[in-house]
Amino acid sequence: MSITLHEVYHTYQPNTPFEYHALKNISLEIKEGEFVGIIGHTGSGKSTLVQHFNGLLKATQGRVLIDGVDISGKEVKLKEIRQKVGLVFQYPEHQLFEETVAADIAFGPKNLGLSPDKIVKRVKKAMAMVKLDYERYKDSSPFVLSGGEKRRVAIAGVLAMEPKYLVLDEPTAGLDPKGRDEILAQIADLHREAGLTVVLVSHSMDDVARLASRLIVMHQGEVVYNNHPRQVFSENNRLKNIGLDIPTVTKLMIALKEKGWPVRTDILTIEEAKGEILKAVKGGKPHA
Amino acid sequence: MLKDITIGQYIPGNSAIHQLDPRTKIITLVLYMVGLFLVNNVTGYAVVTGFTLAVILLSGISLKIILKGLKPLLFIIVLTLGLHLFMTSGEIIWQWGFLKITSQGLRQGIFMALRLIFLVTITSLLTLTTTPIALTDGIEKVLKALFIPAAHELAMMMTIALRFIPTLIEETEKIMKAQMARGADFDTGGLLARAKSLIPLLVPLFLSSFRRADELAMAMEARCYRGGENRTRLKQLLMGTRDYFAFGITGLFLAITIVTRYMV
Numbered sequence: 001m002s003i004t005l006h007e008v009y010h011t012y013q014p015n016t017p018f019e020y021h022a023l024k025n026i027s028l029e030i031k032e033g034e035f036v037g038i039i040g041h042t043g044s045g046k047s048t049l050v051q052h053f054n055g056l057l058k059a060t061q062g063r064v065l066i067d068g069v070d071i072s073g074k075e076v077k078l079k080e081i082r083q084k085v086g087l088v089f090q091y092p093e094h095q096l097f098e099e100t101v102a103a104d105i106a107f108g109p110k111n112l113g114l115s116p117d118k119i120v121k122r123v124k125k126a127m128a129m130v131k132l133d134y135e136r137y138k139d140s141s142p143f144v145l146s147g148g149e150k151r152r153v154a155i156a157g158v159l160a161m162e163p164k165y166l167v168l169d170e171p172t173a174g175l176d177p178k179g180r181d182e183i184l185a186q187i188a189d190l191h192r193e194a195g196l197t198v199v200l201v202s203h204s205m206d207d208v209a210r211l212a213s214r215l216i217v218m219h220q221g222e223v224v225y226n227n228h229p230r231q232v233f234s235e236n237n238r239l240k241n242i243g244l245d246i247p248t249v250t251k252l253m254i255a256l257k258e259k260g261w262p263v264r265t266d267i268l269t270i271e272e273a274k275g276e277i278l279k280a281v282k283g284g285k286p287h288a
Numbered sequence: 289m290l291k292d293i294t295i296g297q298y299i300p301g302n303s304a305i306h307q308l309d310p311r312t313k314i315i316t317l318v319l320y321m322v323g324l325f326l327v328n329n330v331t332g333y334a335v336v337t338g339f340t341l342a343v344i345l346l347s348g349i350s351l352k353i354i355l356k357g358l359k360p361l362l363f364i365i366v367l368t369l370g371l372h373l374f375m376t377s378g379e380i381i382w383q384w385g386f387l388k389i390t391s392q393g394l395r396q397g398i399f400m401a402l403r404l405i406f407l408v409t410i411t412s413l414l415t416l417t418t419t420p421i422a423l424t425d426g427i428e429k430v431l432k433a434l435f436i437p438a439a440h441e442l443a444m445m446m447t448i449a450l451r452f453i454p455t456l457i458e459e460t461e462k463i464m465k466a467q468m469a470r471g472a473d474f475d476t477g478g479l480l481a482r483a484k485s486l487i488p489l490l491v492p493l494f495l496s497s498f499r500r501a502d503e504l505a506m507a508m509e510a511r512c513y514r515g516g517e518n519r520t521r522l523k524q525l526l527m528g529t530r531d532y533f534a535f536g537i538t539g540l541f542l543a544i545t546i547v548t549r550y551m552v
Contacts, residue, residue, distance in 0.1 A: 016353070017299055017300065051465065054469060056465045056468060056469065079471050079473070082468065082469055082470075082471055083471065086469070087469040088469075089462065089465070089466045089469070092466065094462075094463065094466075094492055094495075094496055095463055095466040095467060095470075095488075095492050096492065097487065097488045097491035097492050107467075107470055107471075107472070107488065108470035108471050111470060111471030111472055111473065112471055143495075157470055158469065158470060161470065161471065
């Protein structure tokens with residue numbers, strides 16, 4: 001069971017002066033249970049790519065298979081695909097429209113045609129998943145909440161569809177560091193505890209490095225890397241050439257190594273770095 | 289779907305039409321419209337058709353784009369044609385039950401439909417070949433010449449409105465997609481169901497428009513925008529030989545349409 005793209009191309013406004021090839025020959029697979037990070041510069045085609053995962057955009061050429069079903073098929077119900085693949089857009093709080101938080105989160109389940117008591121159950125569950133207290137928030141207007149809370153309501157709106165795959169497009173954009181850490185921690189929980197397959201789109205290496213088990217790097221509509229983060233970040237110079245940075249901790253380790261400290265440079269988290277630095281310090285001064 | 293809207297779109301180019309002064313384009317457009325509404329016989333319409341095609345050809349804009357711009361108006365064009373076709377009394381040339389077509393109706397229907405098509409074609413040609421900034425500069429100058437108060441403010445409002453059409457279309461698409469990702473359905477159901485399905489689209493759209501308006505006003509104030517008084521321009525509008533030539537040609541066109549109406 002997986003999301004599979006086979007030689008997918010996407011062209012915006014074909015046959016006009018504004019023709020733009022956003023995706024070129026993309027083949028990839030996202031297996032159930034994975035945590036995949038998609039990274040790329042603005043305009044690299046990340047957002048276009050993820051909109052193919054639930055059939056919001058149709059491939060100009062190539063095939064998209066969700067759990068083995070080609071979604072361009074005539075008999076395919078897109079609603080079912082969209083239930084299976086939950087997509088959280090960039091700035092999802094801009095899509096809120098209902099008078100109360102609970103009603104807004106209920107929008108998805110309602111579209112699926114569920115019964116009222118099932119809807120309430122799902123709303124409660126979704127709010128618990130993003131750590132919003134049901135009783136406290138259910139009747140408040142989504143528009144009076146803080147930025148981080150609004151975003152959690154919007155994510156809950158997608159979670160209430162009970163998707164198997166959760167795709168998040170820049171979920172931390174525009175949040176303060178605290179809000180960012182909270183959202184990322186919750187996404188990690190969704191993967192670990194709720195068992196969701198997560199695809200996290202971002203341009204921040206720091207966000208993705210410590211969470212994703214696989215990294216897809218996009219550049220000018222093409223996949224340039226599709227590998228474990230450690231492998232990808234070892235290509236420090238090539239990443240720089242396509243305008244991407246490596247995580248701050250990895251950078252620190254490389255700088256230490258250059259100063260002569262005997263440390264590993266394929267480090268992704270602060271905890272790893274701490275262990276590695278302590279080890280090096282105990283080992284004595286560098287011989288630079 | 290929404291990408292089909294070509295109103296206000298500018299297609300870069302270097303044609304003679306592109307290079308005309310916006311004021312020239314606006315004024316000749318008005319003259320053209322007068323001509324278009326003057327003609328009332330086959331000769332006249334032939335002249336207008338020829339002139340319009342020549343202008344399109346000269347602009348280098350492909351006919352396909354122009355036709356695409358006409359698509360949203362198809363209903364109203366067909367309606368006009370139908371009303372004239374069946375409602376005009378005169379010499380009957382075809383009859384089926386209570387439906388009858390008269391030769392006068394046929395003539396009138398085709399004329400009216402053509403008039404509509406040309407009107408839209410030439411107006412969209414203006415926006416297709418003129419950058420929004422040049423267009424509003426032109427409008428401002430023309431309004432000023434007509435002694436209309438607050439010409440700058442009116443022109444600025446138009447610039448902003450034009451500027452935000454693509455932004456709003458983009459925003460609409462984004463919100464639609466976001467709601468579709470939550471299972472929303474905008475395309476099926478009865479009239480009431482469809483109207484109701486627009487709420488999840490319109491509420492966020494209004495909110496974001498207000499937010500944008502607020503931000504834009506703030507950004508303009510931060511850069512000391514105070515309206516049109518004593519404002520100078522980076523790009524001065526200058527009329528050249530080409531413009532006088534365009535006036536000449538359009539004048540000639542107008543004269544011919546007058547001749548076809550009153551003398552042929």
